[in-house]
Amino acid sequence: MEWVPTLFIVFKATVLCIGMFYAVKWHYDQGRKNGAEKQRAVLLACAKLVGVFVVLAVVLLFLTFVVGKWLGLDLNF
Known part of the structure; x- marks a missing residue:
């Protein structure tokens, strides 16, 4: 039963990729x-x-680290 979620995730990713391909092709x-x-x-x-x-993703990442440090979280890798 441990392989079922993996199979479902792979199936979902495959279906989404095929759908995106045909949507982009149609457009x-x-x-x-x-x-x-x-x-x-x-x-x-x-x-x-x-x-x-x-740009918005980079700004969000930067703000996330700023707020994390402001809250006192240890964000070192």
Whole structure:
């Protein structure tokens, strides 16, 4: 019975990856159908969104360590 959660996690990850692949492919095909200019705008918007997400993730990580030290937690590795 110890292998059941591992099997379910692998199955879930596989299904999610396949679903994401087909979702991205469908959106890519829709953008290709509408023309190169719209596709470029969508890719630029996605790049901006990814950049904002990365910056926010770094800020959240930094704030987490600041608050942890402020609370007196030992965060050394």
